[in-house]
Amino acid sequence: MILINCPYCGEREQSEFTNGGEAHVVRPKDPDSLSDKEWGQYVFFRSNPKGIFYERWVHTHGCKKWFNAVRDTSTDTILKIYKLSDRRPEISEFQTTLKSPSGEPIVGSGNFAVKK
Numbered sequence: 001m002i003l004i005n006c007p008y009c010g011e012r013e014q015s016e017f018t019n020g021g022e023a024h025v026v027r028p029k030d031p032d033s034l035s036d037k038e039w040g041q042y043v044f045f046r047s048n049p050k051g052i053f054y055e056r057w058v059h060t061h062g063c064k065k066w067f068n069a070v071r072d073t074s075t076d077t078i079l080k081i082y083k084l085s086d087r088r089p090e091i092s093e094f095q096t097t098l099k100s101p102s103g104e105p106i107v108g109s110g111n112f113a114v115k116k
């Protein structure tokens with residue numbers, strides 16, 4: 001059982017939440033000026049890193065509020081949760097906590113999401 005700490009309600013079971021995909025995806029300011037390919041890139045394509053990932057969550061069976069989380073996709077560990085109005089945390093805040101699923105160092109583990 002994974003617990004998620006809703007910034008409004010506190011710690012609850014993951015089953016109360018819904019993942020909303022990648023966070024901080026900015027909608028184009030002038031969608032009419034985009035080509036179909038560019039619009040398709042915005043609508044359908046998201047990053048899928050192994051490692052640090054910024055994502056949106058909603059407390060579906062609770063307060064129904066959206067928030068952001070930083071999760072290490074290689075270990076399924078939530079590293080930080082913050083409100084939409086809060087500053088996006090820098091990736092450097094989490095680099096010391098990164099480990100591959102087998103516990104090996106990040107360098108050489110095939111983790112391309114983390115730049116040196």
Ligand SMILES: [Zn+2]
Nearest residue numbers: 006009059063
């Ligand atoms: Zn909540």
